[in-house]
Amino acid sequence: MESSVLEIIKARIHEKHQGDEKQLDVIFSPEKRILVEAPAGYGKTHTMVSRIAYLIASNEIPSPKRLLALTFSVNAAYKIKKDVSKNIPVLLDGIGKEIKIKDKTYVSNYHGFCRKILKKYGQKLHPSLLNLDTLQSIDDSDTSNLMQFFKSLSLEDAELLSEFNISVKDIKGKKLSEKIERYNEIVISELLPKGAIPFNAIITLTIKLFKDFPNILSFYQNYYTTLLIDEFQDTNILSYWLLHYLIIDKTNVIFLGDSLQRIYGFIGAIPNLLKHAKDKFKLKVIALDKNYRFESNSNMLQLDKIIRQNALTPFANPDSLKSEVEFAIYDEQSTEALEVVKKTLVTLQNDQESNLAILVKQRGPNVDLIIETFKHNKIPFFYGLFTDEDANYINFNRKCLYEFIELIKDRKRITKKLGKAHTKKIREIFSDDNTALIQAMFELLDVFWLRLFIDYSFLTDEDRINLVKDTFEHNGLKQFMEFLDSKIVISTVHAAKGLEWDYVILPDMEQDLFPNWFGLCGKCKNSLDCNILVNKDNENKFLEELSVFYVAVTRARKKVSFSASELQLTKYNPKKKNISCFMKLPGMELSPEM
Numbered sequence: 001m002e003s004s005v006l007e008i009i010k011a012r013i014h015e016k017h018q019g020d021e022k023q024l025d026v027i028f029s030p031e032k033r034i035l036v037e038a039p040a041g042y043g044k045t046h047t048m049v050s051r052i053a054y055l056i057a058s059n060e061i062p063s064p065k066r067l068l069a070l071t072f073s074v075n076a077a078y079k080i081k082k083d084v085s086k087n088i089p090v091l092l093d094g095i096g097k098e099i100k101i102k103d104k105t106y107v108s109n110y111h112g113f114c115r116k117i118l119k120k121y122g123q124k125l126h127p128s129l130l131n132l133d134t135l136q137s138i139d140d141s142d143t144s145n146l147m148q149f150f151k152s153l154s155l156e157d158a159e160l161l162s163e164f165n166i167s168v169k170d171i172k173g174k175k176l177s178e179k180i181e182r183y184n185e186i187v188i189s190e191l192l193p194k195g196a197i198p199f200n201a202i203i204t205l206t207i208k209l210f211k212d213f214p215n216i217l218s219f220y221q222n223y224y225t226t227l228l229i230d231e232f233q234d235t236n237i238l239s240y241w242l243l244h245y246l247i248i249d250k251t252n253v254i255f256l257g258d259s260l261q262r263i264y265g266f267i268g269a270i271p272n273l274l275k276h277a278k279d280k281f282k283l284k285v286i287a288l289d290k291n292y293r294f295e296s297n298s299n300m301l302q303l304d305k306i307i308r309q310n311a312l313t314p315f316a317n318p319d320s321l322k323s324e325v326e327f328a329i330y331d332e333q334s335t336e337a338l339e340v341v342k343k344t345l346v347t348l349q350n351d352q353e354s355n356l357a358i359l360v361k362q363r364g365p366n367v368d369l370i371i372e373t374f375k376h377n378k379i380p381f382f383y384g385l386f387t388d389e390d391a392n393y394i395n396f397n398r399k400c401l402y403e404f405i406e407l408i409k410d411r412k413r414i415t416k417k418l419g420k421a422h423t424k425k426i427r428e429i430f431s432d433d434n435t436a437l438i439q440a441m442f443e444l445l446d447v448f449w450l451r452l453f454i455d456y457s458f459l460t461d462e463d464r465i466n467l468v469k470d471t472f473e474h475n476g477l478k479q480f481m482e483f484l485d486s487k488i489v490i491s492t493v494h495a496a497k498g499l500e501w502d503y504v505i506l507p508d509m510e511q512d513l514f515p516n517w518f519g520l521c522g523k524c525k526n527s528l529d530c531n532i533l534v535n536k537d538n539e540n541k542f543l544e545e546l547s548v549f550y551v552a553v554t555r556a557r558k559k560v561s562f563s564a565s566e567l568q569l570t571k572y573n574p575k576k577k578n579i580s581c582f583m584k585l586p587g588m589e590l591s592p593e594m
């Protein structure tokens, strides 16, 4: 490429990134191995998009097709793809070059990528993998379920499947490596012939393919010269193994992530992964240093720093950080619920274009009362109280996947008509279920189909089919909350990851709720006064809960407010509880206003 053209492209990127030196270092870096570490809102994804666009626009890689970009969540992957396709024409505008990204650069999540490989070569393991799109994705965690659906499966094999599933979540590397071969054998001999494939097998079979057919592995290792991975902290052990196969000496690698946003430990996100990967792949660390989300909001910026500082030095404030924090304490839950409703209305009244989320750690009688109070006052809101572990939520996504596969069996294209048929079928299946969760799922499903034809019209039919499958298979409907019209969302923090609102309220900041009993309080020896002493025994638990707190707080663009009650509702009687230890992080200057 002519140097003058390259300079124009660089200047355009420079301008887009407002001269942010660290981001530009990453984008233009000649290094082959980079780890970008940065907190929420520091521009990791923004930087990744420009790096991809730069590599393609400047011909730094042999072809856009040879760049592989992966992320954890489906929605994030397709957003990156969309941003890259928007960015390249801007970079190349008026300089006589045209690159259509539509079906070139491959951006996906780990499963989507493996599915692509299995569709091409999986028949070498079993003929049914040729029609991977029509195989039903099954849950292999429950032994009795497996025995019921697969009559010829022995109890021993069913147990192995379910133990394998649990070991992925518990990150038991040794157990997994001992069992992966047998796991694959059972999937191939028992499940695939009956048209079924477990979620984890999409990755384990790809690994098997790489092991059994070195020429296929070598093709992919050489084909993808550049590998970029966003949301790296959420990678699980199977995906991490997959990366070990793909990365060879000459591969250019960039991982981007933030250890403090690892909140999927309970489904297998590996702890200390960034450090491990840094040593393993000899990565050069570049830390981004400017927070764009809270650029003009010094109070939120300070609060962000305070939480992060406490991850390094719990309950110490060496840099004397200060942030004013609204924290109201009420005598009991019904008063708190009413005040949360009032606060919501006043906030939206004062800032009419804004939206607001009420985020909680988990479902329970306390948030139920808040919901009842909203309903009682006839204030509409979206019900987002589900997590990735929630059986009903998972079941809804699964049914969506099943029905989609049935509908797409004889077709190669997704049309609006197909979307309507799918929604109709799902509504029929759940017609007797009036629970708030299922009603909310219907809303999300409508939004999902609507956005598919608006936001993803640039995708090929194959990519769109993959997007639908990836979304349902990954329990990803929750990500479509961001497109709802609703100005008020009541959600779990886990369902809200990756999304943002102008205002966030965190109610129930009490002992046993946030952090919760299972997460930390049950283990804390100082629960009498909730002045936790962080030590070797509870450090990991503390960090896991603090991560969820951090993700919750950083969902707010403008402001976050907190509340608590002295009397907490429990299954039995209301109980007197302390306020959360998280409201005692040094540097937070609490003001009783709400």
Ligand SMILES: Nc1ncnc2c1ncn2[C@@H]1O[C@H](COP(=O)(O)OP(=O)(O)OP(=O)(O)O)[C@@H](O)[C@H]1O
Residues within 6 Å of the ligand: 016, 017, 018, 019, 020, 023, 038, 039, 040, 041, 042, 043, 044, 045, 046, 047, 258, 261, 292, 293
């Ligand atoms: N150099 C920059 N100039 C202007 N805006 C920027 C810059 N870098 C990032 N932003 C903006 O800041 C916001 C946050 O960026 P981005 O989503 O990439 O951050 P992130 O580090 O990936 O956050 P998270 O960890 O929460 O995913 C986006 O709206 C992005 O457009």
